[in-house]
Amino acid sequence: MQTEALMEAGAFSDEERAAVYRAIMTRRDVRDEFLPDEIEDEALWRILTAAHHAPSVGFMQPWNFILVRDEARKKQVWQAFAKANDEAASMFEGEKAALYRSLKLEGILKAPLGICVTCDPDRAGPVVLGRTHNPRMDSYSTVCAIQNLWLAARAEGIGVGWVSIFHEADLRAVLGIPDRIEIVGWLCLGKVKALYGEPELQVKGWRKRLALEELVFEERWKAPG
């Protein structure tokens, strides 16, 4: 062990621990609660720094963050969403379809900042430590970065909404993203008036949080029920 490279690893103080869990429990996906106020550069950089400190396979750090503030560009992104969302609505049936159409599933135009998070599979060369047997590991790493960003934003009082209802090719065309780069998420960021206390999809009757007890198994897989 290279002891000179190690840091202290004890549990956090009660207050620090409470703050970490508070960020986790009160993080919400934001669609409609955005305020128009700009996010300060310092806060944005702290949030992006948190994202950049996520774990990544082979420490490849495959992410990029494309910051989009231009209204015309956001309008193009929204149009790509609107097309896909219409298609999505037709995939549900009956009451579910009606409920789907009543949901607002993005804040692309309302949020002052859009961030397209991408994954570059070539960032660390063709053979990556840890990705040798599962090529999806670089995408998973990028998702870890998004989660760090989401939690740091919560601590900064900034809301984040993840929008995934797009044809990837449409977003690629709008943002000039080359084919070899994967688009992992479109994030809407902005200060917020308030947040839902529970997931909005639960509040609006789409789906409830599952009981953790039914999801944790000892030793062997168990079919539900």
Ligand SMILES: Cc1cc2c(cc1C)N(C[C@H](O)[C@H](O)[C@H](O)COP(=O)(O)O)c1[nH]c(=O)[nH]c(=O)c1N2
């Ligand atoms: C990969 C991925 C993709 C999406 C989402 C999340 C994630 C992780 N979510 C947000 C999702 O609906 C939300 O996280 C859950 O409903 C739980 O709510 P809270 O995040 O706790 O508020 C989401 N929400 C939405 O309104 N439109 C969308 O396109 C998406 N896409």
